[in-house]
Structure formats: C-alpha cells, structure tokens
Amino acid sequence: MKAKTAGPAVAMTAVSMVLTLAVVVMWLGTAMPWPVALVVGLGIDGGWLATLAYERRLAAQGDHSHAVTAVGWCFGLLAAGVLVAHALTAGESTGAWLAVAWLPVAAKAMWLVHGMWERTALTPAALGAIRGIQQEARDEAAVARARLRADAATEETRLTAVTAAGARVARVQAKTAATLAGAWSTLETARQGEDTGRALTCVTSSVTLGVTPDVTPRWELPVWGPVEQVSALALESAPALTDAQLDALVDTIRHSQTPALSYREMAVRFRAAGHSASEVRLRAAWKRVA
Template sequence: MKAKTVLPAVAMTAVSMVLTLAVVVMWLGGAVPWPVALVVGLGIDGGWLATLAYERRLAAQGDHNRVVTGVGWCFGLLAAGVLVAHALTTQGSAAAWLAVAWLPIAAKALWLVHGLWEGTALTDTALNAIRGIQQEARDEAAVARARLRAEAATEETRLTAVTAAGARVAAVQAKTAETLSKAWATLETARAGEDTSRALTCVTTPVTADVTARWELPVWGPTEPVAALESVPALTDEALDVLVDQIRHSQTPPLSYREMATRFRAAGHSASEVRLRAAWKRVVA
C-alpha cells in the first residue's frame, strides 16, 4: 500500500525535474554556455531533491521542521516560475508550456499528501480490529432496529385488538341501554297513566281512604360483592397442647396460666377457655 501511494509523487517529481532541467537549458542556452545552464537546472532540481530528502527523513523520525518545508516549497515555486516564465516568453507554444507549468507544485502537494497518509497509516491487525468493531456495532444496531420494529408491530396489533374489543363492548352496552330505556319508558308510561291510577285507587281506597295511591319505580344501582370471611380451622387437642407447652416454656421460669393465655391470644390463636384450661392441665400434669 505504501508503494502505491508514493508512486504518483515519485512520477510527478521525476517529470517536473526533467521539464525544469530542459526548460532551463533551452531558455538560458542561448544567453550562456549550455554547461552553465545545465548547472542552473541541476541546482534547482538538486535543491528540490535535497530539501525533499531531509523532510522525508524528519517525517520518518516523527519530527517536522518548518524551515525545511518552507525551503522545499520555495524550490517548487521557483521551478514552477521558471516553467511559467519560459511559457510566457516562448512564441507559438505558450499554451502547451503553461499546461505543464503546474507539475512542480503538484509534485510537492503529492509528497505532502503522502506524508499525511503515513502519519495516519495503521497496521493490518489494527485495521482488522477496527473493521470487526464497526461490523459488530452495525450488527447490534440492526438487531436493535429489528427488535424495536417487532415490538412496535406487536403493540400495534394489541392496540387494534383492544380497540376492536372495546368497540364491541360499547356496542353491546349501547344496545342494552337502549333496551333498558325502552323498558323504563314503558314502565313510566304505565305508572303515569290514568287507568293505572284509577286501578290503584280502587284497590287501596277500602284500606287507606285518605292516601293517594302511587306506584314508585324501583331504584337500580351498582352493587359491590363482599368477600366472604374465611373460617379458621379449629386446633386439635394435640396441636393445642404443643402450643401451650411452647408458650409456657418460652421463658424461664415457666409462665403462669394467665400469662400463657395472654400470649396465646396475642399470637392470633383461638380456643375456648374450657379447652385452653384443659390443655394447660394436661401439659402441667
């Protein structure tokens, strides 16, 4: 992976150095001897490479120097400036030279990107661990979403069933109320009728002559059932003897009959006085 990321920067650097050297030799070759022009071109490329090598060594050590970085960018800008100046002074092919004038800056930028990649590079073990954690988190999120959707669907089904049952109950109650209302209206009509009053008067006049006969409708209301009290089974003689003996010997010296009887009833037990005295006599004897 490291070779794949560094190859574009190396290729761009080589192309920009060749172009810079060629442009310097062609541009200055007519004004100065070509060896001088060659030295100038190699000086620009050499300075560029020297600062790049030193910057790469510092990066390998985990260090950084702004001066070295600044000098490297200066050499890159100088190479780009040479290409731009040559393109502007060349007749007929200025556009072509301007099209490649950005290569030194691009090469420097690629080395910068490669350095950033190296600073954040991880081993295969770490990458596999990160992928495993991410996959586990995605699995847990998917399971949680599925659980929530299932619970929501179940709750929706339950609410639908409850609503339907409530609607049926309400319909039955409404129908029952309507039936009761009609029956009550019939009773009220019969009670308020003149024939009913005359009939009641005929029946009650011989008995209570001064009382106006009336027929009152019954009053209906809700009733609450009362739970029946549970009967406590009576103690057998053997169980009663055991309880009396335990309570009597719960302290030293043993308790008297009155103290034993008081504690017996305070503990929630029930027995008649006759049976309790008989048990006491059996225990004491």
C-alpha cells in the same frame, strides 16, 4: 494506498526535473557552454532531490523540519520560475511551456498530501477494529429499530383489540338498556292503567272471594325499586311465636286501619314490625283470622 499517493508525486517530480534540466540547457546553452548549463540544471534538480530525500527521512522518523521544507519549496519555486521565464521568451511556443510550468509546484503539493496521509494512516489491525465497531453499532441500531417497530405493532394490536372489545361492550349495554327501558315502560303503562286492577280482580275473583268479606279485592302489579332487607341478626334473635300469638298479631295488624288491610299489606307491616314467621304459618294464621 501508499502507492496511490506516492506514485503521482514521484512521477510529477521526475517530469519536473527533466523539464527543468532541459529548459536550463536550452536557455543557458546559447549564453555559455552547454556543459556549464547542464551542471546548473543538475544543481537545481539535485538540490531539490536532496531536500526531498531529507524531508522524507525526517517524516519516516516522525519528525519534521521547517527549514528543510522551506528549502524544498525554494527549489520547487526556482524550477517553476525557470520554466515560466523560458516560456515567456520562447516566442510562438509560450503557451505550451506555460502549460507545464506548474509541474514543480504541483509535485511539491503532491508530496505534502502524501506526508499528511502518512501522519494520519492507520494499521490494518486498527482499520479492522474500526470496521468491527462500526458494524456492531449498525447491528445494534438495526436491532433497536426492529424492537421498536415490533413494540409499536404489538401496542397497536392491543389497542385495536381493547377498542373493539369496548365497542362490543358498549353495544351490549346500549341494547340491554333499551330492553330494560322498554320493559319498565310496559310495566309502568300496565300499572298506571285504569282497568288493570279491575281486570285482574275479575280474572281471579274465585280465588279472592271470601278472603276479605268487607273489602273489595284490589290487585296491583309489583313496583320495581330499592327494597330494605330485614336484618338477618334481628330475624334470628326474634323469639318464635305460637299459633295463638301469631293469630293475635295478624288480627291486630289487619284491623289497624279501616277498611281492614289486605294480606299483602298485613304481611309487609308484620315483617316491618320485626316479627318472624314463615310464609306458610303467616298465611295459615291469616286464613284462621279472616
């Protein structure tokens, strides 16, 4: 990189010095002996070269002198002025000389750029460390992006699965609700029918005959709904009834209303009163009483 910035500056400086010397010799050679003109041209180029060398020495030491820089620019502008003055008096070749009159100023500008590069240049080790840090940052950014994409894909998959499961549950619940609604509707229609009880009584007349002599058997379908459970503690604490006590209770409950209660109604009232007896004993007592 140093050769890339210093090479053009050196080349433009050499060309500028050669052009300045040639112009001074041609321009002043007609007015004075050419050795004198040669000395003038070498003086301009030598002063420019000396200030440039001193300026480069200070730059190598990490120092800078505004006076030396100003003198160097004065020599560069003097050389450019000589070229411009010669171009204006050259007659037909004015354009050609003006085309190269900017080379001294350009050479000074190239040395300025080279000095700025030297002041900001880094060692290969520092450049390698910077490249390593940049590469590490790029790697971390790439890993973070990949992790975010993976997390987003996982979350999307999870949400899709949860949504699908929720949809299946909703469909099953809707189907179950429709089935239950149909069953309730069918049961309610059958229970509210006028001929339901009569039809069931006719079918089961042989079973119910003589159970309640003075009461026409009446059948009803069960009604689904909330029920009240008898406390287990109350059942356990109730004393066991003898057959005579059980028969008396069943007869009392059966004839508590007119007409006499059916077995089903009697059993409900028996248990609601807090009495405890197995279904087998209760039905046997009903048969004895009835």
